[in-house]
Amino acid sequence: MRGARSAKWVAGAIGVALVASACGSGDDNSGSGGSGDGGGVFTVDSGEPQNPLVPTDTNEQYGALVIDNVFANLVDFDEDGELVYTAAESIERNEDGTEWTVNLRDGWTFHDGEAVTAESYVNAWNWAANISNNQKNSYWFQDIEGYDEVHPEEGEATAETMSGLEVVDETTFTIALKTPFSYYDYKLGYNPFTPLPSSFYDDPEAFGENPVGNGAYKFASWERERKITLEAYEDYQGDNAAQNDGVELVTYTNLNAAYQDLLSGNLDVIRQVDTQNLPVFKDDLGDRAISQPYMANQTIVPVFYSETWEDIDPQVLQGLSMAIDRETIVNTVMNGSVTVATGFVAPGAKGYEENAGGEVMEFDPEKAKELIDEAGGVPGNAISIQYNSDGGHEAWVTAVCNSIRQATGVECTGDAKPDFQTDLNTRDAQEVKSMYRGGWIADYPLNAAFMKELYGTGSSANTGFFSNEDVDQMFSDGDSAASLDETVAAYQDAEKELFELMPAIPLWHQQVNGGFSERVSGVTFDPSGQPVLTDVTVD
Amino acid sequence: MGRYVVRRLLQMIPVFIGATLLVFLMMYALPGDPVRALYGERSVDEAQIAAIKAELGLDLPLMQQYWNYLLGVFQGDFGTQIASRRPVMDVITQALPATIRLTVLAFLITVVLGVGMGLVAGLRRGGKTDRAILFVTLIFISVPVFVIGYAYQNFFANTLGWTTPTVRDPEAWTQLILPAMVLASLSLAYVARLTRTSIAENARADYMRTAKAKGLSRPRAVTVHLMRNSLIPVVTFLGVDIGNLMAGAIVTEGIFNVQGIGSAVYRALSFREGATVVGIVTFMIVIYLVVTLLVDLLYAVLDPRIRYA
Numbered sequence: 001m002r003g004a005r006s007a008k009w010v011a012g013a014i015g016v017a018l019v020a021s022a023c024g025s026g027d028d029n030s031g032s033g034g035s036g037d038g039g040g041v042f043t044v045d046s047g048e049p050q051n052p053l054v055p056t057d058t059n060e061q062y063g064a065l066v067i068d069n070v071f072a073n074l075v076d077f078d079e080d081g082e083l084v085y086t087a088a089e090s091i092e093r094n095e096d097g098t099e100w101t102v103n104l105r106d107g108w109t110f111h112d113g114e115a116v117t118a119e120s121y122v123n124a125w126n127w128a129a130n131i132s133n134n135q136k137n138s139y140w141f142q143d144i145e146g147y148d149e150v151h152p153e154e155g156e157a158t159a160e161t162m163s164g165l166e167v168v169d170e171t172t173f174t175i176a177l178k179t180p181f182s183y184y185d186y187k188l189g190y191n192p193f194t195p196l197p198s199s200f201y202d203d204p205e206a207f208g209e210n211p212v213g214n215g216a217y218k219f220a221s222w223e224r225e226r227k228i229t230l231e232a233y234e235d236y237q238g239d240n241a242a243q244n245d246g247v248e249l250v251t252y253t254n255l256n257a258a259y260q261d262l263l264s265g266n267l268d269v270i271r272q273v274d275t276q277n278l279p280v281f282k283d284d285l286g287d288r289a290i291s292q293p294y295m296a297n298q299t300i301v302p303v304f305y306s307e308t309w310e311d312i313d314p315q316v317l318q319g320l321s322m323a324i325d326r327e328t329i330v331n332t333v334m335n336g337s338v339t340v341a342t343g344f345v346a347p348g349a350k351g352y353e354e355n356a357g358g359e360v361m362e363f364d365p366e367k368a369k370e371l372i373d374e375a376g377g378v379p380g381n382a383i384s385i386q387y388n389s390d391g392g393h394e395a396w397v398t399a400v401c402n403s404i405r406q407a408t409g410v411e412c413t414g415d416a417k418p419d420f421q422t423d424l425n426t427r428d429a430q431e432v433k434s435m436y437r438g439g440w441i442a443d444y445p446l447n448a449a450f451m452k453e454l455y456g457t458g459s460s461a462n463t464g465f466f467s468n469e470d471v472d473q474m475f476s477d478g479d480s481a482a483s484l485d486e487t488v489a490a491y492q493d494a495e496k497e498l499f500e501l502m503p504a505i506p507l508w509h510q511q512v513n514g515g516f517s518e519r520v521s522g523v524t525f526d527p528s529g530q531p532v533l534t535d536v537t538v539d
Numbered sequence: 540m541g542r543y544v545v546r547r548l549l550q551m552i553p554v555f556i557g558a559t560l561l562v563f564l565m566m567y568a569l570p571g572d573p574v575r576a577l578y579g580e581r582s583v584d585e586a587q588i589a590a591i592k593a594e595l596g597l598d599l600p601l602m603q604q605y606w607n608y609l610l611g612v613f614q615g616d617f618g619t620q621i622a623s624r625r626p627v628m629d630v631i632t633q634a635l636p637a638t639i640r641l642t643v644l645a646f647l648i649t650v651v652l653g654v655g656m657g658l659v660a661g662l663r664r665g666g667k668t669d670r671a672i673l674f675v676t677l678i679f680i681s682v683p684v685f686v687i688g689y690a691y692q693n694f695f696a697n698t699l700g701w702t703t704p705t706v707r708d709p710e711a712w713t714q715l716i717l718p719a720m721v722l723a724s725l726s727l728a729y730v731a732r733l734t735r736t737s738i739a740e741n742a743r744a745d746y747m748r749t750a751k752a753k754g755l756s757r758p759r760a761v762t763v764h765l766m767r768n769s770l771i772p773v774v775t776f777l778g779v780d781i782g783n784l785m786a787g788a789i790v791t792e793g794i795f796n797v798q799g800i801g802s803a804v805y806r807a808l809s810f811r812e813g814a815t816v817v818g819i820v821t822f823m824i825v826i827y828l829v830v831t832l833l834v835d836l837l838y839a840v841l842d843p844r845i846r847y848a
Contacts (some may be wrong), residue, residue, distance in 0.1 A: 051623060059579075153585075225798035254794065263697060426570075460582040
């Protein structure tokens with residue numbers, strides 16, 4: 001994935017926005033050739049999941065592709081970022097957004113036949129939030145009341161369950177939150193918020209190799225390092241039932257190998273074309289090529305603990321932003337594989353505003369120089385951009401630097417770290433010299449997801465250490481707003497404010513550059529960049 | 540002979556300990572924390588990270604971690620992967636067979652084709668066949684392996700359609716032929732050239748004239764006398780080359796998507812899965828040591844003048 005190698009490791013994509021086209025499932029599913037051990041089965045390129053296949057322990061894209069399809073989320077999202085209820089019948093909030101009531105749909109079962117009840121959810125969340133169960137996504141439950149007892153900062157858990165979760169009846173449960181959270185239902189669309197069957201607790205380890213979920217696909221088999229097979233679940237109750245008989249997720253360590261397989265008809269869906277084939281894949285595949293942005297962005301982030309940026313006038317950063325010729329870089333160096341950003345929020349998220357950044361995001365070398373000179377220039381007249389050299393970032397970092405140098409005369413260099421681990425390490429240790437390459441994938445398609453965790457004071461993903469009281473206030477106003485529309489509006493105001501303060505310089509949004517073979521149709525990608533498997537039909 | 544073998548086997552123990560320690564220290568010296576990295580660029584949960592580390596014993600001092608690792612190894616436990624919580628032994632036994640199959644196949648191709656071409660070229664030194672073989676081997680030596688790999692993949696799989704571009708089932712030998720040919724190409728060229736020189740030189744040796752004078756048929760003189768004498772340097776090369784083939788397999792595995800040791804060690808490295816890297820590297824070292832021992836023993840068979848006490 002060009003420009004987002006880091007994303008590979010961190011991309012715990014959000015729930016599939018199963019844009020349920022809900023058409024009749026009487027399709028002719030007689031497949032042929034290739035992978036077939038039965039009609040209607042198709043293949044998708046993937047990789048070996050890094051973690052056990054438990055929803056609360058999966059936060060990278062390969063595992064997420066399995067979890068997204070084996071488990072059904074409470075809610076999913078459509079292409080405009082609007083909520084679509086999947087396993088939930090409705091999710092209601094109280095006035096200030098501190099208490100949420102989830103009503104489940106009737107008649108749902110796990111793949112082993114057990115009924116999905118409110119308890120299946122509550123028990124699963126309590127188990128996952130408990131610090132001793134070592135779930136990577138445990139912090140997703142941190143807004144719930146009583147989380148601190150099961151997941152203390154230090155030491156053992158002092159309670160088994162979170163006091164904020166309460167089962168009302170068979171299909172209803174309530175969630176009490178510590179603080180107002182006006183868009184908690186958006187959070188509920190992420191896959192840690194799924195139920196687990198009671199068989200899970202007997203042997204979580206075995207479950208991680210053979211998960212039993214409530215989703216449109218049943219987990220069939222896992223041939224380690226080779227492929228994972230999913231079968232359509234016949235008793236699936238949701239609107240987004242599978243239009244095919246099943247899918248094989250084939251492990252590739254080399255994206256070019258996957259592309260070659262696609263060309264020769266051995267692979268049906270490719271999620272990302274590798275760098276070397278990007279210039280030709282549209283010619284090769286014709287209308288079977290897919291390019292669409294998903295909810296992720298690439299930014300360069302100044303570290304506010306450094307001498308250069310400590311007391312900087314934001315106008316300097318605005319100037320630097322205007323010195324970058326994004327359009328040209330995207331079309332030449334990046335081969336059009338990403339979408340030029342005009343704001344912090346990616347298109348497709350609710351609350352996305354076109355040209356949110358206004359002229360700050362436009363290339364204007366003269367204005368750029370003027371702004372910088374007027375504000376006293378960059379201290380030392382030099383900046384550097386830290387990046388990991390194992391992710392294919394070098395080319396664009398060099399191009400961005402050239403653009404800045406030519407437009408403003410500010411000396412700009414790339415600061416290469418050998419791999420992503422080293423890059424992260426430097427950020428954690430607060431040893432970034434000037435700026436770093438920031439990649440972010442939003443967890444749910446709402447404008448807040450692009451701002452709060454990155455630029456709120458003390459947020460753990462805020463490794464540039466930007467801090468501004470007004471912005472924090474705007475965020476918390478948004479979080480406690482009386483309706484979702486007000487939340488969105490509050491964050492839209494915050495986005496404008498951020499362009500005055502420049503906690504980061506947005507560059508572009510990541511894009512799916514994928515394709516599919518001649519034997520499948522109906523291939524689409526969701527806002528998190530994952531293919532919508534249920535909609536694929538095999539011809 | 541027996542004592543020699545025992546001595547060589549005993550020598551492997553310090554090599555084993557030294558190698559694991561060295562790789563262990565190197566993994567530790569690399570920047571980056573495998574548990575922290577599980578969170579990538581997302582929000583970080585310090586308390587959970589500490590809990591995971593405590594469970595895996597990653598919060599202990601380095602030497603204690605190494606001591607625990609060694610204790611485990613001698614009980615057949617190579618540790619557990621941090622992210623997947625799979626036993627490292629599973630990962631190794633999963634990946635190793637594919638690489639060994641690929642290496643063996645490439646080795647066979649190297650021996651059969653390399654020695655064969657070298658023999659033909661050496662016997663007809665200066666002829667057209669000789670020149671053709673020299674030219675072909677020159678190409679193999681000068682063109683990087685990955686170029687040959689992509690070229691073969693494109694030509695044999697995409698253009699001719701004789702095989703699939705990638706290996707779907709590493710247990711199917713037929714699918715492994717193409718990658719094995721790529722992997723073997725460089726060694727094959729060296730072996731061919733080495734054999735050619737050696738054969739060409741020995742073909743004019745006194746013992747060959749004697750063999751001819753005492754009326755031995757040419758095929759017998761070549762196979763029994765000439766080959767046996769000429770193959771000693773080739774065998775030396777082949778012994779060392781097994782290691783190169785296994786290391787080179789990493790590139791070839793990538794091109795043809797073989798899920799072998801190469802991809803396993805690469806992934807383990809990028810995730811800083813220390814135990815996995817140490818385990819795999821140790822396994823490869825042991826295999827290498829065993830093969831070198833076998834090659835050394837083979838000398839004695841080829842050349843009776845060499846004796847091992």
